[in-house]
Amino acid sequence: MSGARRIGYLGLGSNIGDRRGHLQAAVDALGAHGVTVLASSSTYDTDPVGEVLDQDDFLNACVRIETALEPPELLAACKAVEGELGRVQGGVRHGPRPIDVDVLLLGDLEYHSERLTLPHEQATSRRFVLVPLVELDLELTTPDGTRLRDVLAALPPDEGVRAAGPPLTVPA
Numbered sequence: 320m321s322g323a324r325r326i327g328y329l330g331l332g333s334n335i336g337d338r339r340g341h342l343q344a345a346v347d348a349l350g351a352h353g354v355t356v357l358a359s360s361s362t363y364d365t366d367p368v369g370e371v372l373d374q375d376d377f378l379n380a381c382v383r384i385e386t387a388l389e390p391p392e393l394l395a396a397c398k399a400v401e402g403e404l405g406r407v408q409g410g411v412r413h414g415p416r417p418i419d420v421d422v423l424l425l426g427d428l429e430y431h432s433e434r435l436t437l438p439h440e441q442a443t444s445r446r447f448v449l450v451p452l453v454e455l456d457l458e459l460t461t462p463d464g465t466r467l468r469d470v471l472a473a474l475p476p477d478e479g480v481r482a483a484g485p486p487l488t489v490p491a
């Protein structure tokens with residue numbers, strides 16, 4: 320079911336093959352799934368974090384979106400885009416992947432199901448997500464009013480996040 324249009328944020332990541340090409344292809348594919356991409360952050364070269372540290376660096380970016388999709392539909396759209404770009408579902412948790420499209424924030428919604436949690440836990444814990452989100456909006460907050468730039472400032476600088484390239488191209 321579709322309802323009011325909301326502004327949201329997606330996280331994009333890739334650490335296999337043409338990493339920037341994969342992030343751009345995801346941006347290009349989202350429109351056909353009911354997701355309008357409004358703006359992209361710069362891209363960042365980031366140290367792998369999580370359960371698999373012995374893998375290539377990721378290229379990460381975040382995009383601001385507008386959509387009428389409800390949370391489960393938006394997750395399905397992200398999974399569909401991952402599938403179109405050749406990602407096989409069910410690989411190693413936190414392992415290498417050509418493309419990862421995560422729902423970080425959707426308006427002021429707090430949502431929890433077996434398949435989806437909003438805001439995404441990474442939106443308040445991972446520098447590879449927080450740095451591009453804060454670049455997109457210095458005043459961005461979670462639904463409970465937590466300002467992401469304050470969260471970022473309080474995190475230890477141990478996860479390497481390095482500016483890599485210009486923003487992805489978004490539709491005119």
Ligand SMILES: Nc1ncnc2c1ncn2[C@@H]1O[C@H](COP(=O)(O)OP(=O)(O)OP(=O)(O)O)[C@@H](O)[C@H]1O
Pocket residue numbers: 394411412413414419420421422423433434435436437438439440
């Ligand atoms: N906000 C969210 N955005 C995307 N996926 C989510 C979210 N909340 C929960 N999930 C669930 O997380 C599952 C695993 O996501 P993904 O395939 O990206 O695995 P992962 O990145 O290896 O591990 P994880 O996301 O658990 O840290 C998804 O299939 C989805 O059901």
Ligand SMILES: Nc1nc2c(c(=O)[nH]1)N=C(CO)CN2
Pocket residue numbers: 331332333365366367368369377379412413414419447
């Ligand atoms: N730096 C970085 N590390 C990760 C990333 C990612 O996008 N960037 N995605 C992962 C899969 O959940 C696991 N680890």
